[in-house]
């Protein structure tokens with residue numbers, strides 16, 4: 253698969269091969285870390301290959317390459333499960349998590 257983000261969305265510099273790192277791959281999804289040598293910003297780009305077509309979702313990040321690779325290796329979490337967990341580290345102070353869930357329309 254190939255990264256679909258060719259230009260830095262912030263300064264429009266064309267990415268070079270040495271700017272692009274494949275940091276994760278699962279079945280039909282690849283995660284790339286793209287670092288811009290011009291503006292110093294980074295982007296994460298997911299490329300998804302389904303039914304012979306490829307789509308990409310990218311976001312600008314302040315994660316370093318090392319942080320992005322570490323984050324990619326973590327197991328996914330479910331905020332609703334975490335919110336109801338007895339072992340939740342935020343027990344008794346869950347206003348931030350409720351706000352996040354409210355913003356995504358998960359609470360009524």
Ligand SMILES: [Zn+2]
Nearest residue numbers: 260263288291
């Ligand atoms: Zn840039």
